[in-house]
Amino acid sequence: MNLKNTDYSRYKLVQEMMQTPDIIRRFDPKAAQAFLPALKALGRLFLTGEGSSRIFPAKRAACDTLKKADALYIATDGATQALEYDLAAYVVFGASNSGKTNEVVRLFQKLKSSGHRALFALTAYEDSPLDRLAADSHILISGKEEAVAATKTVVEQALFYDSLLRALRGEPMEGLDDLADKVEQALTLAIDPGLVQRAKNASTIYFAGRNTGVAEELTLKANEITRKKADFLEGTYAVHGIEEVMSPEELVVVVEPFESEEQKFRECLVDGVGLEVAAIATGKTSFPTVVIPEAGDYSSYVEIAAGWNLLVEIGLALGIDLDKPERARKVGNIFQGS
Secondary structure, three states, X not given: OOXXXXXXXXXXXXXXXXXXXXXXXXXXXXXXXXXXXXXXXXXXXXXXXXXXXXXXXHHHHHXXXXXXXXXXXXXXXXXXXXXXXXXXXXXXXXXXXXXXXXHHHHHHHHHHHOOOOOEEEEEOOOOOHHHHHOOEEEEOOOOOOOOOOOOHHHHHHHHHHHHHHHHHOOOOOOOHHHHHHHHHHHHHOOOOHHHHHHHHHOOEEEEEEOOOOHHHHHHHHHHHHHOOEEEEEEOOHHHOOHHHOOOOOOEEEEEOOOHHHHHHHHHHHHHHHOOEEEEEEOOOOOOOEEEOOOOXXXXXXXXXXXXXXXXXXXXXXXXXXOOOOOOOOOOOOEOOOO
């Protein structure tokens, strides 16, 4: 992507993607401090939201907690399913950029009416329905998004959860300027035109990889940005049965493939099905690879930025108006109350 080129810069989607590095630089890790007492008291955290407000922010946080062997227990699900859960022993965070997502507001109404006090919100809007229901809110500095596909706010939501977990374990959140530089590199690196053409012609694009929220979020973004059918193949699911119904005109994009599984992917998908497999990774793989900077614990942020870059290139190659999906809406299910 290149904001100096009007083919890119005329789209709000691209403008908002390119605002992400600055949001990372401006993010204040101390924002999480106000929420620590409740989390320390209960030791359980439930992260909810719909679509992009949950997929990457919440799943990245849950994965990080397991890697760090934290004592904190994290769970995540959509807000409608959460209506069926007993969340009395959990700190509950609801993420909604608009603060008007019906499912999240409805869950908070139920929990608050039952006497739940540890209800917190991530939203860009003070005095929104969600903000009023929450005991406290973190107001996102990224502000309003014009494009239907959420981008910059997704990263800020993830950063907030990241800062919360680091504060809980007494770990400083350092290196954000460096992360911002690497995200900017991922957003602006040149994508192989051959890969773009292959993706443009693919009937379905699959995104495979760890359950960190990256590949799943890119699947949703593929629907919104390229208008193509897409599916998320968690872990090594791509070689555990679905290959039976795959076809050569499809494409699989693996995010940071497991080195031990590359050969199996090649045998089952490239040799067996006849489709192409590509990768987003910090080094060359045995597949055509979008090579991104290494960012350690922050790698998932760089991965998602590179995925956005790829999807924008595909959308432009298809001649799509990136800002105007035919059916998708900014707030999928908006709360109608006051």
